[in-house]
Amino acid sequence: MGMFATISTAADNRAARLAGIGLMLLGISMFSCGDAIGKFLVGTYSVGQLMLLRACAALALLAPSIWRHRADFLQLDRPGLQLIRVVLSTLEVAAFFWAAAYLPLADVITYYLACPIFVTAGSAIFLRESVGWRRWSAIFVGFCGVLIALQPSAQTVTWPALIALGGSLSFAALMLITRSLRSAPDVVLATTQFIGTFTFGAVFTAFGWVTPDLRDLGLFFLAGIVSVCALLCVNRSLKLAPASTVVPYQYSMIIWAVIFGYLVFGELPSWATLIGAAVIIAAGLYIFLREQQLGKIADEVPPAV
Secondary structure, three states: OHHHHHHHHHHHHHHHHHHHHHHHHHHHHHHHHHHHHHHHHOOOOOHHHHHHHHHHHHHHHHHHHHHHOHHHHOOOOOHHHHHHHHHHHHHHHHHHHHHHOOOOHHHHHHHHHOHHHHHHHHHHHOOOOOOOHHHHHHHHHHHHHHHHHHOOOOOOOOHHHHHHHHHHHHHHHHHHHHHHOOOOOHHHHHHHHHHHHHHHHHHHHOOOOOOOOHHHHHHHHHHHHHHHHHHHHHHHHHHHOOHHHHHHHHHHHHHHHHHHHHHHHOOOOOHHHHHHHHHHHHHHHHHHHHHHHHHHHHHHOOOOO
């Protein structure tokens, strides 16, 4: 019986891992679809209007969960830090869609792929976490990948490119703060983010409202619903399978960015963008796998008594 129980457990674990990988790939594809919808809409509407209507759809979908967890909103852990997190989240979303209005989707995604590299560097500088020479080397290589994609010169360094890079840095800072708030319920973190984008959109839409037709209104709400569903898929994926198994699949977003960029907008990424993205992905994967290896070593070392 013990052998059959072991086989059954192994099969269940394998099924859970496969389901986790599938949900991660589905979540990333949905995030990419939402990004493409947003880029399409900001060709006609302001970034503020996109963020406002997108947040309305997301909050409507989250309403049942918000009601069930309403008590958690009355006792926020470290409200000051929560507010900083919301501001950073709002700025990075605004930066993404603002940059996407002027740059190919693959270019914007490439700058955001550098986020794990910035997070690792920031954790060493601001959180005083130990980062060895191997990971510092990977950080340097990843930064070189950013430079390859950016191709810094007086002609190629444009404001949209700098805004996308700034959005990536904001997203990295957001991740660092989220580490400190990981005990907060997921619904609280997600809801406060959408409240931030709703507020930003409400303020800036007042300066340039364009009444959408029924098709575009549907696209606004589809963008919000897709974002929430994608977030739920990614969160569920991380519960079904180890992070080391599913997180590397997040880099598939560059593939979707190229596909949507070509099919919807007729954009073809430059070789510099593709090479830079490859370098950034390689450095990010090394950092991630190195952290997993160090985590296993730490788990095997008995605690000091």
